[in-house]
Amino acid sequence: MSSEARREALGAIVKSEAGLVLASLIAGFGDFDLAEDALQDAVAAALERWPRDGVPQSPAAWLTVVARRRVVDRLRHQAMRTDKAAALRASEELRRAELAAAEADDNVPDERLRLLFTCCHPALSPEARVALTLRTLGGLSTEAVARAFLLPVATLAKRLERAKRKIREARIPYRVPPETEWTVRLRSILAVLYLIFNEGYSASDSPLEARRALCEEAIGLARVLAALLPREGEVHALLALMLLHDARRDARVGPDGIFVPLDEQDRRRWRSDELLEGLAALRAAAARPGRGPYQVQAAIAAAHAVTPNGADTPWHILAALYAELEALAPSPVVRVNRAVAEGRARGPAAGLGLLAALEGGDAARNLAEYQPYHAARADLLRRAGRAEEAAAAYRTALDLCSGEPERRFLARWLGEIVRGPQPDKPELGARGSRD
Amino acid sequence: MQYALLFYNPPLELVPASEREARLTGVLADMLAWRKELEGAGVFRTNLRLAGVDAATSLRRKGDDVFVTDGPFAETKEILGGLVVLECADLDEALGWARRCPIVRIGTVEVRPEFGAPR
Numbered sequence: 001m002s003s004e005a006r007r008e009a010l011g012a013i014v015k016s017e018a019g020l021v022l023a024s025l026i027a028g029f030g031d032f033d034l035a036e037d038a039l040q041d042a043v044a045a046a047l048e049r050w051p052r053d054g055v056p057q058s059p060a061a062w063l064t065v066v067a068r069r070r071v072v073d074r075l076r077h078q079a080m081r082t083d084k085a086a087a088l089r090a091s092e093e094l095r096r097a098e099l100a101a102a103e104a105d106d107n108v109p110d111e112r113l114r115l116l117f118t119c120c121h122p123a124l125s126p127e128a129r130v131a132l133t134l135r136t137l138g139g140l141s142t143e144a145v146a147r148a149f150l151l152p153v154a155t156l157a158k159r160l161e162r163a164k165r166k167i168r169e170a171r172i173p174y175r176v177p178p179e180t181e182w183t184v185r186l187r188s189i190l191a192v193l194y195l196i197f198n199e200g201y202s203a204s205d206s207p208l209e210a211r212r213a214l215c216e217e218a219i220g221l222a223r224v225l226a227a228l229l230p231r232e233g234e235v236h237a238l239l240a241l242m243l244l245h246d247a248r249r250d251a252r253v254g255p256d257g258i259f260v261p262l263d264e265q266d267r268r269r270w271r272s273d274e275l276l277e278g279l280a281a282l283r284a285a286a287a288r289p290g291r292g293p294y295q296v297q298a299a300i301a302a303a304h305a306v307t308p309n310g311a312d313t314p315w316h317i318l319a320a321l322y323a324e325l326e327a328l329a330p331s332p333v334v335r336v337n338r339a340v341a342e343g344r345a346r347g348p349a350a351g352l353g354l355l356a357a358l359e360g361g362d363a364a365r366n367l368a369e370y371q372p373y374h375a376a377r378a379d380l381l382r383r384a385g386r387a388e389e390a391a392a393a394y395r396t397a398l399d400l401c402s403g404e405p406e407r408r409f410l411a412r413w414l415g416e417i418v419r420g421p422q423p424d425k426p427e428l429g430a431r432g433s434r435d
Numbered sequence: 436m437q438y439a440l441l442f443y444n445p446p447l448e449l450v451p452a453s454e455r456e457a458r459l460t461g462v463l464a465d466m467l468a469w470r471k472e473l474e475g476a477g478v479f480r481t482n483l484r485l486a487g488v489d490a491a492t493s494l495r496r497k498g499d500d501v502f503v504t505d506g507p508f509a510e511t512k513e514i515l516g517g518l519v520v521l522e523c524a525d526l527d528e529a530l531g532w533a534r535r536c537p538i539v540r541i542g543t544v545e546v547r548p549e550f551g552a553p554r
Contacts, residue, residue, distance in 0.1 A: 123526060170548045171436055173525040181527075 003051070010050055014043050017060040018139035019112060019224075024064055027111035027174050029071055032136065032164045038074070042067035112137060113228045114174045116221075120189040121172050128163035129192045130199075135160055138196075138217040148210040149199065189225070190238050190294065193218050197242045201249070204402070215246055226281070233288030236281045237295035243278030244301035247271040252405070259409035263310035275305050293329040296321055315345035332358055332367065336376045343376075348384035355380070371400035375410060382417060391417045437480060437549040438521050438529040443513040444542025446487055458541065465537035473521065473532065484517040513542050 018039065025035035042063045056062040119132040131149075134140045140148075146156040166172065177185045200214025222239040229235050251269035254260050282298045300321045307313050322338035335358050343351025355377055358367065367373050378393035394414040401407045450458055473479035488507040495502050507514065516538075523529040526548070533544045 121526075123530070170546075171525045173527050175525075175527065177527065181531075 006051060007047065010047055010055070013055065013059050014046060014063070015139050017063060018043075019137045020060050020110060021063045021067065022136055022139070023111040023115040024109060025067055025071070026136070027109075027114055028068070030174065032167065034071055034074065035067070036136075038067040038070040039063065041070045110228065111174075112224060114176055116189055116225070117176055117185055118167065118172055118174050120185070120192045121167075122184070122188055123170065123172055124163050124166060126192075126195070128159055128166075129188070130195055131156055131159050132163050133192050133221070134196060134214070134217060137221060140213060140217060144210060144213060148206055148214050150204065150206045186229075186232065186234070190234060193222055193225070194238060194242070194294075196221075197245075201245060202403070215242070215249075218242055219246060226284075231288060233285045233290055234292040234294045235285075236288065237285035237292065237298045240278045240281035240285060240298040241294055241301055243274045243281060244298060244305050247274035247278060247305070257405055257408055258412060259403070259405040261409075262304050263307075263313040265310065267308060267310070270305070278302070279305065293325060296325040296328060300325070313344070315341055319345040332361075332370060332373065336370075336373050339380065340376050343380045343383065348380040351380045352377070352384065369400065371397055371402075374400065375406075378410070378413070382413065387417050436523065436525070438523050438526075439518050439547045439549070440521060440529070440533050440536065441518045441545040441547065442516045442536075442538045442542065443511075443545065444516050444538055445512060446514050446516075448487075449512070462537050462541060469536055470519075472535070473519070478521045478523055478528075478532065480520040480522055482517065482519040485515060488514050516542070 021042075022035055022039050025038060026032055029035055045066055046059070046063060050056070116133065116137060119136060120129045124132065131145055134145045135142060142157050142160065143153055146153040149156070196214050197218035200211040200216075200218065202211075204211065219239070219242050222235065222242060226232075226235045226239050247270050248262070248265060250271070251265040251267075252260060260266075278298070279302060282295070282302050285295045285298065300318060303314055303317055303321065319338065319341040322334060322341050326334045326338055335354060339351040339354040341351075342354055355373070358364070358373070374393050374397035378390050378397055381387075381390035381393055384390075391414060394410055394417070398407060398410045398414065401410060447455060447459070470479065470482070491505075491507040493504050493506060493508055495504065521529060521532055523532070526546070529546050529548075533539070533546050536544050538544050
């Protein structure tokens, strides 16, 4: 192996263990910055020593012991400046305890669950939860997180700094919450993981590798969480949902750079390993008591996944699942998806009826800005043969669209409507010819 | 560590007259029960119930002078109506007590830790 390849391999080992080690350090010392600095020192030592001495049997334990020593040294130096005698006594005790602990077992206790609950604490802003989770448990650099979210590094660094300060000042505990808060707190973790995944999965303008890193982190953390909380159905369900989506990532855009809707995707471009793992995770979820919103969403994704031919997509089942999802977690997003499924199951008029009900509701104000609503409405109107209204809806959707493949998709349909033989609609023809 | 729980609620004048009486007696009775719980758990340190903002006077520096003006720091829909100080192990414990506070039904409870957390 070349030294560069070797270094890369070591880097991969370090990265895969970083979350576990950092969690144990933060749990032990109750300080994010101290733990992060110590881990950085330990990683530097590893990259220097492992090529010479070989990779230790338990890299995580090695990194933890070395990092702890750095923390102890640092604390002692700090204390020396104030009260030398007390500092020496304290540090000797700390060192003895730490060495004993390190010799006692090779396994680093898994503190990631505690840390995950802290990072996703509802007292932190949602943006801070995402950044902190990626930075501490995912082991992504501040630069990598900033890149994925298209934020200046300084902005993200400030956000992380503020979150860590609040954890310290308000004393947000490193603790798995008691049963009374369990549901709410777990929901917050799942929401953070799904947010990370969606940021990576959505067609934003940030670089592809940065977005892939987000999807992989979200799935990786969901796997860890499913292993730590095997009895929580919604954890397995979220893992299933993300895997089933991720499996289709290559099929979402055709060779012509145009977005491809699920039922028209080339099944051969779906990743079978992820589909299988996703379906297995969904079975695990279904075997647990309770059926939450993630399980219904995973069931929807699975219904597509097990349809070998897109033309046979079971729209009636999908419409029923979306209705169930809407009852569990009502939102305009779910309603729009339900309208699309209903439109295919029972005809465009049924879908348009569901959308119309939304227009009078509480969310009506934000609807004007919600691109998927206009895209769904355009599709339904086109299927209903209401070309003029469909064209207007496609134009609105296009104005609000941010991803290039979808822009092309919408433009293609708009073009087909506008340029089609419609002698009685001269105003559409005139507009289309300017394109 | 000490946490201040600050109670923000709409001033009584903004509550419809028909509801005022019921709300006042209901919330006050529940506040007493809540206070007993806090004392029973040994977390209660102190409290202060404040008069309405009509009675507030604010001081602000302008140049070299300090101006005294009638009224609160800021005119808001919800006003600071009072506070309690609790001794809690961590934020979760403080939030747990805040969640049970009757003020949450009619307004907002802000939880603020004391200054001086270790760097």
